[in-house]
Amino acid sequence: MKPRHSLLPYALLALAWLAFAAYVWSSSAQLPERVATHFGPNGTPNGWQTHAGYLQFTLIFGTVVPGFVLGTFLLIRLLNGWGLNIPHKDYWLAPERRQETMDFVQRRGVWMAGLMLAFLTSVHYSILAANAQTHVSLPPAFFILIGAFVIATLVWSVTLIRHFYRKPA
16 A cells, blocks of 8 residues: 655645745735845845845745755655765665655755755844844844854755665565
């Protein structure tokens, strides 16, 4: 019997995207007409966009990036694992395990898309906070958020690779 494909992760990701879009849309009213959007290493702004340009860019980027991640993992599935670089590839893509492997990889793709969406939400939050100050600068929490994103991405990568290193005897 073939395993059922759960739509729940996709539904949760869609809800997360809707929450992201609603948050960006509703909170953007707090931004000035000239939005500081790029910052130097010391946290001071060195790039700006119009309010409308920032809103449009953020909503499009917040759609395209997670969509690209999902599309990449879907393409791997549609091409039967072509382009998938995993340990013991022949074992994991053998016909009796291919469906389970592709399901696992696809779920991991949904997680990565969600992680990217969470990071983009935190970037928007940081831009809101930076532009709310009299002297515009990134809040120190932004650097903590970047560190958290890097650590989460490393954990995601290591756990993905570790899954495929285990090979039953």
